[in-house]
Amino acid sequence: MSEATAHAQSTGRSHHDGAAKAELNEKELTLKIMSFKDDPYGFVMWALPWGRSGTILEKETGPDIWQTKFLGLLREELLKRKDGNITRAIQMAVSSGHGAGKAHPTDMKLDTPTGVRRWGDLKPGDTVFGRDGKPTRIAQIHPQGIKPIYRVIFDDESSTLTCAEHLWLVKERRKDWETKSTAEIAETGPRRKNGQGRARRFQIPRHGAVEYPYQWVNVDPYTLGAWLGDGCRNTSRITNMDAEVFERIASARYRLTEGQSKRETKAKVFNVGHLRPALERLGVDKCGAREKHVPDIYKYNLREVREEVLRGLMDTDGYVSDTGCAQYCSVSKLLIEDVIWLTRSIGGKARLHSKTHNGAYLCSLTFPDGFTPCYIKRKAERIRPTSQKRYLERFIDRVELAGEAECMCITVEAEDQLYLANDFIVTHNTALVAWIILWFMSTRTPIKAVVTANTKMQLTDKTWMELSKWHQMVINQHWFEWTATKFRAIEHPTTHFMTAAPWSKQNTEAFAGTHEENVLMIFDEASAIDDKIWEVASGAMTTTGSIWICFGNPTRNVGRFRACWTKFRKRWVTFKVDSRTAKKAEKQLIQEWIDDYGEDSDFVRVRVKGEFPRASSMQFIALDWVEEARKRKLDYDLYKDSPIVIGVDVARFGDDRTVIVIRQGLRILEIREYRELDNMTIVSLVQDAEDEYGADAVFIDETGPGTGVIDRGRQLKCRWFSVVAGSRSSKKKYFNKRAEMWGNMREWLKTADLSGLEQREYDYLETDLTSIEYGFSVADKIQLERKEHMKARELDSPDFGDALAQTFAFRIKPVEYQRRENKTYKDSLQHRRHAALHRQRDKGKSPISGY
Numbered sequence: 083m084s085e086a087t088a089h090a091q092s093t094g095r096s097h098h099d100g101a102a103k104a105e106l107n108e109k110e111l112t113l114k115i116m117s118f119k120d121d122p123y124g125f126v127m128w129a130l131p132w133g134r135s136g137t138i139l140e141k142e143t144g145p146d147i148w149q150t151k152f153l154g155l156l157r158e159e160l161l162k163r164k165d166g167n168i169t170r171a172i173q174m175a176v177s178s179g180h181g182a183g184k185a186h187p188t189d190m191k192l193d194t195p196t197g198v199r200r201w202g203d204l205k206p207g208d209t210v211f212g213r214d215g216k217p218t219r220i221a222q223i224h225p226q227g228i229k230p231i232y233r234v235i236f237d238d239e240s241s242t243l244t245c246a247e248h249l250w251l252v253k254e255r256r257k258d259w260e261t262k263s264t265a266e267i268a269e270t271g272p273r274r275k276n277g278q279g280r281a282r283r284f285q286i287p288r289h290g291a292v293e294y295p296y297q298w299v300n301v302d303p304y305t306l307g308a309w310l311g312d313g314c315r316n317t318s319r320i321t322n323m324d325a326e327v328f329e330r331i332a333s334a335r336y337r338l339t340e341g342q343s344k345r346e347t348k349a350k351v352f353n354v355g356h357l358r359p360a361l362e363r364l365g366v367d368k369c370g371a372r373e374k375h376v377p378d379i380y381k382y383n384l385r386e387v388r389e390e391v392l393r394g395l396m397d398t399d400g401y402v403s404d405t406g407c408a409q410y411c412s413v414s415k416l417l418i419e420d421v422i423w424l425t426r427s428i429g430g431k432a433r434l435h436s437k438t439h440n441g442a443y444l445c446s447l448t449f450p451d452g453f454t455p456c457y458i459k460r461k462a463e464r465i466r467p468t469s470q471k472r473y474l475e476r477f478i479d480r481v482e483l484a485g486e487a488e489c490m491c492i493t494v495e496a497e498d499q500l501y502l503a504n505d506f507i508v509t510h511n512t513a514l515v516a517w518i519i520l521w522f523m524s525t526r527t528p529i530k531a532v533v534t535a536n537t538k539m540q541l542t543d544k545t546w547m548e549l550s551k552w553h554q555m556v557i558n559q560h561w562f563e564w565t566a567t568k569f570r571a572i573e574h575p576t577t578h579f580m581t582a583a584p585w586s587k588q589n590t591e592a593f594a595g596t597h598e599e600n601v602l603m604i605f606d607e608a609s610a611i612d613d614k615i616w617e618v619a620s621g622a623m624t625t626t627g628s629i630w631i632c633f634g635n636p637t638r639n640v641g642r643f644r645a646c647w648t649k650f651r652k653r654w655v656t657f658k659v660d661s662r663t664a665k666k667a668e669k670q671l672i673q674e675w676i677d678d679y680g681e682d683s684d685f686v687r688v689r690v691k692g693e694f695p696r697a698s699s700m701q702f703i704a705l706d707w708v709e710e711a712r713k714r715k716l717d718y719d720l721y722k723d724s725p726i727v728i729g730v731d732v733a734r735f736g737d738d739r740t741v742i743v744i745r746q747g748l749r750i751l752e753i754r755e756y757r758e759l760d761n762m763t764i765v766s767l768v769q770d771a772e773d774e775y776g777a778d779a780v781f782i783d784e785t786g787p788g789t790g791v792i793d794r795g796r797q798l799k800c801r802w803f804s805v806v807a808g809s810r811s812s813k814k815k816y817f818n819k820r821a822e823m824w825g826n827m828r829e830w831l832k833t834a835d836l837s838g839l840e841q842r843e844y845d846y847l848e849t850d851l852t853s854i855e856y857g858f859s860v861a862d863k864i865q866l867e868r869k870e871h872m873k874a875r876e877l878d879s880p881d882f883g884d885a886l887a888q889t890f891a892f893r894i895k896p897v898e899y900q901r902r903e904n905k906t907y908k909d910s911l912q913h914r915r916h917a918a919l920h921r922q923r924d925k926g927k928s929p930i931s932g933y
Contacts, residue, residue: 115558119525120160123153126517129524129557137555148659149514152176156518156631159655163626171601171628173654175608175646177636177692179661187231187243187487193427195294196858197382202490209858210494214537215290215429217857218494221689224674226489232264233484237282237477238433240426245489251544252284252478259287259547268481282477291429291450294382295859300360302334303380303387304457307394309357310374310417316367318357323349326458327397375416376424385428389453392424396455406466408447408455418443428453431476493689495637512545515604516552518631519569519580522602524558526627527571531580531602532592536610538584542566545606546582585611590618601628608632609643616642636687636694639701640853644694658692702824702856702866707831708848716835721747725778725896728771729888731881732764732788733757738878740764741885744775749835751775753843753882761790769800778896781805781888805891817865819891824854824866824883826890843882850883 106114118125123145131137132144145153152174159172186192188202195209195217204210204220212218226245235241246265253259255274262270262284273280299306308331312322319341322328328350332338337355361367364377380391395417401409410421422432422445429450434443449455449465456462515533522531533549535541550564563572570579580602583592593603593615603619605611623630634643646654662672672690680686684695724747733740733756742754752775756767768791772780782788782795784804795802807820816822831851836844855867869879 111558115524118521120157120164122156122518122521123150125521125524126153129520130517130552130555131557139555145514145517146664148178148663149517152514152657152659153517155655155657156629169626170653171623171625171630173623173630173646174657175632175634175643175654176657176659177634177643177647177694178659179635179688179690179692186245186248186489186491188490189487190243193292195292196861197378202488204490204492207858210492211289211292212494213287213289215292217293219857221493221495224491224493226491228486229489231484231487231489232268233482234264234267235479235482236286237479238431239479240476243484243487245491250284250478251287254283254285255281259544264481267478272478272480282479284478285475286478288475289429291385292427294384296387297379297383299379299383299387300363301357302331302336303390304394305331305334305336305354305357306364306376306380307391307396308398309354309361309394310366310376311395311398311400311412315370316358318354318361319351320354321347321349321351322398323347324397324458325350328352330397330457371413373416374412374414376420381420381423381427388424388427392421392428392455393457395421396461397458400456400461402456402461402464404464406464408449408465409444410447411442411444413442415443418445421445421447425449512548512606512633513552515545515606515633516549518604519549519602520552520556522600522629523562523569523571523578523580524556526600528574528577528598529579529600529602530598531604532583533580533604533606534583534585534593534611534615535605536607540607541582541584585615587612587614590615593619594621599625599627601625603628603630605630605632605634608634609636609638609641610634611643613642636692639694639705647694660691662690701852702854703828703831703851705848705852707828708836708851711831711834711836712839712844712848713837714833714835715837716748721749721835723896724748725894726751726775727889727894728768728775728777728780729885729891730764730768730780730782730788730791731885731888732761732783732786732791733759733881739881741881742768742771743882743885743889744771744777745886745889748830748833750839750886753839753847753885755843755846755882761787761794764791765794765798765800768795768802769798772800779803779892779894781891783807783884783888803891805888811863815864817859817861817863820884820887821856821864821866823887823890825864827851827883827887830890847882847886849878850880851886853877854880854883 115125115129118128127144130139132139132142134140144150156172156174159174162168163172186201188200190201191198192201193211194204195211199208204223206220206223208220209217210220229245231243231245233241233243244264246263246268248264250262250264250267251259252262252267267284270283272283274283275281301309308320308322308327309318312327313320320327320331321343328338331352331354336357338352339355341351341353343349343351358367364379366374366377369375376391380387395410396408399410399412401411403409410418412418412421418434422434425432425447430453431448432445434445438444447455454462454465456465519531519533523529533541533545535545546566549569553559553562553564553569561571561573563570563575567582568579569582581592585593601622603622605619619630622628632643632646636644638644642650647656662669676686676690687693688695726744726746729743729745731741740756740759742756744751744753754767754771756764759767768780768782771777780800780802782792782802782804784792784806785808788804792802792804805819805823807818807823809819811817811819811822813822813825816825836847839847854872857865857867859865872879
């Protein structure tokens with residue numbers, strides 16, 4: 083035990099007398115609290131009601147072991163700065179293990195980014211939806227055997243099946259968010275007294291709109307929705323009384339021909355050109371009113387596609403009452419279920435009415451802020467804005483025992499460990515942050531403080547609400563006021579406050595520098611906060627009294643959170659939390675993980691030990707492989723007979739580079755980098771490289787500007803190969819040619835030699851290779867992150883990596899083997915290779931070792 087920890091524990095044990103604390107007057111209270119200026123653990127133990135009867139801490143004796151150690155470490159850093167020898171700010175980074183998952187019956191069906199899946203068929207690497215609607219990968223599955231099953235039913239009549247131990251993040255009226263098991267919810271009862279009636283007790287978190295990948299569709303989404311609502315089977319005819327519907331269809335470049343209705347009606351009838359063959363290909367053209375449904379390709383598509391289908395449906399069979407309530411009516415049960423599904427999938431709320439109306443089904447719909455579900459003006463104007471969040475919140479209505487079933491739980495890679503079960507229901511997997519804020523705010527003045535988190539939901543619903551909970555228990559709670567965005571001193575609200583600030587790359591002012599002596603910056607779930615925010619926040623750490631603490635799960639092997647342990651390790655005090663040291667750790671499950679995967683596996687490193695993986699969860703190429711290739715020096719004989727291949731990545735944007743990579747077998751011979759060149763100059767440079775090295779093949783990315791280089795090369799009779807990165811892969815496991823080339827390069831790296839590269843070249847290549855992330859397509863094929871998405875993450879285009887990947891486009895034999903009978907060509911080729919060797923010698927390098 084460290085000296086600081088021992089001191090903290092002894093200090094804490096001496097301050098448990100609640101009666102004595104109650105007798106302190108305001109001056110004595112202030113003096114006592116100020117005595118903990120350099121002792122955060124002592125403050126936590128003295129100022130909070132640990133073990134006091136009638137409080138939620140009556141069964142608790144104090145912080146967890148790891149929390150105690152961290153607060154002791156923070157005290158050590160504070161004491162180091164008391165004598166003035168150290169003037170830099172305190173910067174501490176904490177990485178922690180994740181914990182276990184939640185169990186559902188294996189036969190349960192749920193929506194995933196790749197479509198509807200059976201729960202028991204999921205496996206590690208598959209994706210489910212996180213709470214924010216974005217895909218999150220499954221880290222591991224854990225069979226649970228036969229368990230009692232409960233059906234948890236919500237106020238919109240959606241439901242899910244879970245085991246008794248399944249954990250939920252729930253909120254009761256006028257209380258904070260807390261974690262409860264299904265069994266605890268059932269025992270407490272999901273309803274509370276409310277006058278003469280009974281109101282629902284437990285609210286669950288809202289979810290974001292789920293994200294599916296784009297799929298091409300042959301019918302405009304709005305037009306499809308309008309036909310499903312007011313179309314006639316076996317025809318392309320749509321009957322509707324609102325001109326706006328047909329104007330919208332016409333804007334999608336359909337030709338409309340007015341027809342005649344067989345009955346007297348004010349509605350217009352239009353035939354939509356070429357619509358029927360397209361409906362036939364979708365398999366809905368023969369569907370009558372009771373069989374109509376939304377094809378899966380429209381459901382499992384971009385949010386914009388789903389929204390347009392909804393608008394088409396609402397403009398035809400939708401209804402908006404004078405009070406602004408939206409409803410949808412249809413005689414097709416399939417279609418009404420699809421409308422409910424579409425509404426929930428974009429973050430809305432939908433409820434099916436229990437009674438049918440003249441054989442038709444009816445559902446009530448509440449849409450998320452900013453979404454207008456109609457183009458028809460008279461309907462759109464009546465829609466009531468969702469001005470109060472409670473209209474979109476979901477509450478547990480009842481919990482029913484549903485027998486027994488084979489169960490399985492999962493752990494996911496989302497930072498908050500939440501995922502969406504069936505019917506888009508959010509299920510659950512930070513007190514130390516709140517304690518640090520209360521200690522800092524109580525022992526210093528004036529101060530400026532800011533806290534942020536990976537997502538706005540995490541910040542507002544968890545981190546900030548946790549502060550509210552502990553504020554209500556701290557002995558000096560009357561000093562402060564907690565609001566939805568500010569925590570401030572009542573007597574000095576403009577100079578003594580903390581702000582809950584969602585981060586944005588476009589608005590970084592909240593994290594910029596300040597002239598205050600006392601600054602506190604806290605990043606929660608820090609590994610998912612953009613690097614640009616880190617850079618701006620660094621500028622705020624200019625005074626000795628500044629403290630910057632970052633908490634996160636070590637899921638990613640790149641980024642600024644990881645750099646606290648590597649590149650910037652001299653500036654940061656790092657702390658790792660092994661989940662086995664936590665009071666409530668599931669020791670048996672953790673030991674099963676260690677037995678199954680090994681103590682040093684990436685899974686155990688991240689989930690248990692709080693250590694970074696050798697490869698991050700979405701990282702396509704592990705840093706370890708690149709570093710090992712840098713150290714590896716191969717004998718010349720191992721690659722001398724391999725073909726020499728050149729890969730060219732032509733710059734697309736102004737800040738991109740044109741890169742030429744020359745590779746022979748397992749070794750990169752040279753990398754050449756250029757900026758702001760025209761195509762003619764690039765052609766000349768590629769020819770020079772080809773001649774100098776006697777290349778057996780030249781591969782050039784034909785996408786974008788590369789087309790001009792290829793065309794000019796063909797005019798000059800150059801035998802260059804064009805590579806279309808988006809074309810079909812020759813290997814089934816890859817989504818396209820680009821993913822295949824990078825996959826081939828990844829395998830090559832395991833035995834490659836990068837020792838001949840100059841340090842600058844290696845640094846660029848390492849960054850490119852280890853920054854690119856990957857996922858899976860709808861068909862479960864490996865798909866690489868697009869360059870545009872990397873730029874959105876403030877990363878450079880991977881020009882070095884793409885140029886090297888080009889050299890793996892196709893298998894090549896050395897030209898001299900292909901043309902053994904052509905002596906003139908062989909002599910010329912040999913001459914060019916000798917010239918290349920002399921060129922390397924002129925640069926002061928050995929042609930074999932590269933040094």
